[in-house]
Amino acid sequence: MKKFIRGFGYAFNGLAHAAKTQLNFRVHLVAALVAVYAGYALHIATGEWLWIGFCIALVLMAELLNTALEFLTNLVSPEWNKTAGHVKDMGAAAVLVAALFALLTGAVIFVPKIMLLIHAA
Incomplete structure (x- = not known):
């Protein structure tokens, strides 16, 4: 049971390290908060x-x-390595695909509601 609980500590350490050191992670956290606020407001x-x-x-x-x-x-x-660069680029591409899917999903959900507000005003 101690190992199981310790695993949560490692996971929270990873989240904290990402939040402290990674600008893109913080940007995504802010975008998440904006989406949650918009969902609540709408x-x-x-x-x-x-x-x-x-x-x-x-x-x-x-x-x-x-x-x-x-x-x-x-x-x-x-050191610089072409293959290592491709690995990093593909990792970044995975984030891009996820972010574009999230953007499209957010547009489908939020744009009609925002348009109703604009036309109601």
Whole structure:
């Protein structure tokens, strides 16, 4: 049981390190807070909350995995290496795909509600 509980400590250490050292992770956290605030303000439905939550988790996980991949690549290949560069680029591409999916999902959920507010005013 101690190992299990200790594992949560390691996970929280990873989150804290990412938040302290990674600008992109902080940007994604701010975007997540904006999405949560917008969802609250626009009274989105339960199903829409699930999609927003899924997108937030997907983007943050992709960013954490990309950061871990970059750290590992730097450890294994500290000098410039073309293949190491491709590894880092593909990790960044994974974050881009997740972020674009989140952006599209957010647009589908929020734009119609914002348009209703604009036309109602």
